[in-house]
Amino acid sequence: MDTQTLIYIFVGLSFSLYIGIAIWSRAGSTKEFYVAGGGVNPVVNGMATAADWMSAASFISMAGIIAFSGYDGSVYLMGWTGGYVLLALLLAPYLRKFGQFTVPDFIGTRYYSKAARVVAVICLIFISFTYIAGQMRGVGIVFSRFLDVPITMGVIIGMAIVFFYAVLGGMKGITYTQVAQYCVLIFAYMVPAFFISFLVTGNPIPQLGLGSTVNDGSGLYVLQKLDLVLQDMGFGAYTDGSKSMIDVFCITAALMVGTAGLPHVIVRFFTVPKASDARKSAGWALIFIALLYTTAPAVGAFARINFIETVDQTEYAKAPAWFKNWENNDLIAFYDKNDDGVMQLSSGDAFKGSPSYADTTGTAGQRMVTNPPNEESANEVYVDRDIMVLANPEIANLPGWVIALVAAGGLAAALSTAAGLLLVISSSISHDLLKSTFRPQITEKGELLAARIAATAAIVVAGYLGIYPPGWVAQVVAFAFGLAAASLFPAIFMGIFSKSMNKEGAIAGMVTGLVFTFSYIAYFKLVAPDANIAANWLFGISPEGIGVVGMILNFTIAIIVSKMTDSPPVEVRKLIDSIRVPRGAGDAAAH
Amino acid sequence: MTDNDPSVPEPNDGTNVGGPETETETNSNEKAYWSENIRLLWTLMAIWFVVSFGAGILFRDFLDQFSLGGYPLGFWFAQQGSIYVFVLLIFYYTWKMKRIERKYDLDD
Numbered sequence A: 001m002d003t004q005t006l007i008y009i010f011v012g013l014s015f016s017l018y019i020g021i022a023i024w025s026r027a028g029s030t031k032e033f034y035v036a037g038g039g040v041n042p043v044v045n046g047m048a049t050a051a052d053w054m055s056a057a058s059f060i061s062m063a064g065i066i067a068f069s070g071y072d073g074s075v076y077l078m079g080w081t082g083g084y085v086l087l088a089l090l091l092a093p094y095l096r097k098f099g100q101f102t103v104p105d106f107i108g109t110r111y112y113s114k115a116a117r118v119v120a121v122i123c124l125i126f127i128s129f130t131y132i133a134g135q136m137r138g139v140g141i142v143f144s145r146f147l148d149v150p151i152t153m154g155v156i157i158g159m160a161i162v163f164f165y166a167v168l169g170g171m172k173g174i175t176y177t178q179v180a181q182y183c184v185l186i187f188a189y190m191v192p193a194f195f196i197s198f199l200v201t202g203n204p205i206p207q208l209g210l211g212s213t214v215n216d217g218s219g220l221y222v223l224q225k226l227d228l229v230l231q232d233m234g235f236g237a238y239t240d241g242s243k244s245m246i247d248v249f250c251i252t253a254a255l256m257v258g259t260a261g262l263p264h265v266i267v268r269f270f271t272v273p274k275a276s277d278a279r280k281s282a283g284w285a286l287i288f289i290a291l292l293y294t295t296a297p298a299v300g301a302f303a304r305i306n307f308i309e310t311v312d313q314t315e316y317a318k319a320p321a322w323f324k325n326w327e328n329n330d331l332i333a334f335y336d337k338n339d340d341g342v343m344q345l346s347s348g349d350a351f352k353g354s355p356s357y358a359d360t361t362g363t364a365g366q367r368m369v370t371n372p373p374n375e376e377s378a379n380e381v382y383v384d385r386d387i388m389v390l391a392n393p394e395i396a397n398l399p400g401w402v403i404a405l406v407a408a409g410g411l412a413a414a415l416s417t418a419a420g421l422l423l424v425i426s427s428s429i430s431h432d433l434l435k436s437t438f439r440p441q442i443t444e445k446g447e448l449l450a451a452r453i454a455a456t457a458a459i460v461v462a463g464y465l466g467i468y469p470p471g472w473v474a475q476v477v478a479f480a481f482g483l484a485a486a487s488l489f490p491a492i493f494m495g496i497f498s499k500s501m502n503k504e505g506a507i508a509g510m511v512t513g514l515v516f517t518f519s520y521i522a523y524f525k526l527v528a529p530d531a532n533i534a535a536n537w538l539f540g541i542s543p544e545g546i547g548v549v550g551m552i553l554n555f556t557i558a559i560i561v562s563k564m565t566d567s568p569p570v571e572v573r574k575l576i577d578s579i580r581v582p583r584g585a586g587d588a589a590a591h
Numbered sequence B: 001m002t003d004n005d006p007s008v009p010e011p012n013d014g015t016n017v018g019g020p021e022t023e024t025e026t027n028s029n030e031k032a033y034w035s036e037n038i039r040l041l042w043t044l045m046a047i048w049f050v051v052s053f054g055a056g057i058l059f060r061d062f063l064d065q066f067s068l069g070g071y072p073l074g075f076w077f078a079q080q081g082s083i084y085v086f087v088l089l090i091f092y093y094t095w096k097m098k099r100i101e102r103k104y105d106l107d108d
Helices: A003-024 A030-038 A042-053 A056-098 A103-110 A114-146 A151-201 A222-232 A245-261 A263-270 A275-311 A321-328 A400-438 A444-467 A474-497 A503-527 A547-564 A570-580 B020-058 B073-103
Strands: A332-334 A357-361 A367-369 A381-383
Touching (some): A003 A151, A003 A400, A030 A263, A030 A400, A042 A151, A042 A263, A042 A275, A042 A400, A056 A103, A056 A114, A056 A245, A056 A275, A056 A400, A056 A474, A056 A570, A056 B020, A103 A114, A103 A263, A103 A570, A114 A151, A114 A400, A114 A444, A114 A503, A151 A400, A222 A275, A245 A263, A263 A275, A263 A400, A263 A474, A474 A547, A474 A570, A503 A547, B020 B073
Antiparallel strands (some): A332 A381, A357 A367
16 A cells, blocks of 8 residues: 555545544533533543644654754753643642632632633633644644645645644543544654664664664764764754753743743643642653653754765765655755755755745756755755754655554644643633623523534634744743743742732733743844844843743732732632642532 | 731631640641752742743754654654653642652541
8 A cells, every 4th residue: 555545545534533532522511511521530631631732743744853853852841841840739639629610710810800801811812822823733733744645635624623622622622532543643743753762773772772772883972973964064052052051941941930920821731630630641741752752852953964974975866755745845955055956964954044945956856946045054954943853754764554643743832732731721701701701690591502603713813823824823832831831820829828829919910921932032023033043132032931031020010019018818818728739629619 | 918818717727726835836847848848849940941942942953953753853852751741740740749648647
């Protein structure tokens, strides 16, 4: 069977599985729709959380980013896992004990204020839409690369699938499809990783392979060899970063705290039966996540070695088939600066920007680009970093079914995250805005219908953003984490650990953190992108890491304001006492 | 601001039942439980900070003199070791908290 047929079979099978689960697990009540009935096993919830968390970016892009940034890639590895420690130790068990449906629920109740609830909803919707646009785009890209359908069609198919199980099944449907999606995506990630680790080092376990010697008789360790090869070609050493220490520190911290403040992750812990289960569940989630996250740096390093060895100083005419395949998919370009038909790699960009292809071919048969060449660099090859995962099986000459598996895995990663995000958007609208703020008299049936309508509307908006991505989408992933770190995390944290924090303090803190972080990122990413260099940054902190400063401002302002205003009423103090002890969590209380 | 949310639910944990005297007793029990939890949190958060921000970032250059197989040690902490420690921290906390909760008879 040829690879294309295999891809159709694998993707088709995985999609029917998701739809089957959706039909089996329809939600009949708001409690099932918002928190899957509140009775999900902690290990199962851990697996669902892992799928919820690992997005198209984790699956497709992360290994490539590490491959091309070496040590600097550590910010993602530590940042996107360390947040789970914060969740398990500082937030999840208490939020579960609190026992309602959404993050704004907690903030609105703890700070006895509709204004606080609405501020939380605004933060949540902004964070979630930024995030979801990227997922739908990821779905479209996988479809167009592997299944040969246009991106628009791919996004529409993805929307239809998510619509089916998110709108029908709510949190209940999402939970069980995410379990299936985790299995698909982790299998799809690990199989090629085992193969490649074995090919490069003789040790099939990627985590050990990255610390082993290369299988080429040189006796060099993988990282030593990478350092040598890269320095030879004019790059910095792989194990040295190019970012400043303060920036690495702040980005890592912003990603950790942001992870702990992301609403679609937090709500997953509302679905387990008990407060102690929330802790356990976070631990399992991190095990399932760590499996992929400790493999990614190995995949990145092996892929970089393989790529350099296959491409550098190779005649274009003799380039392997995958090189030309991905060139035809616009992810690779060869700009023959010295006109010798041989591809030379070195540091620096081959040309400015991403390639815009002309319809002509060059003397060696390569696709010509119209971009002006970057004369300061001898580098002749443009390569999109996503290739490191997508083309890995082909680069390593793995069989067709492994390639099909990677396609199904990428889709599973994107769809599972998109569904989790859609759910928090729809429940914040139907539950927090309608039921709790503007229309308290709405019936349970009416609320469930509103949740489904809101989910449908959110899917359409997300799909639109996926098909016509505004130029800023790729630029503002920093927003999601920075804003979560600067707004939601401090409010939740102080709500649990401080009895004297009141609504005035919390609202002032959230608004300050939000406005500061938003303005800083917007200025450097959207208003004046040319000024986005280290010399102009506050304390040398890039927009990716500024959420930490926003968080500190939030804490400071909140504490000062709360000292100057009335302390919270006695029933709120009782509420805090109650969420601090695990006994009596019981059912998630409906209003 | 006059937007007090009327829907503040009563705590539903059933620990504060009984007369005023039992309530004070429960409270001192809960206080002791909470301060033991906070002490444990400080310890674990310190480890969390040391393995990631410490070993992986601030003292990376120093640690890179040593190696673990083919990994420079600081690099290993940044891309592998910190993640393993994170997992251990959460499971240790889960286990330890269960014991503390039983000790104060507050488990769920």
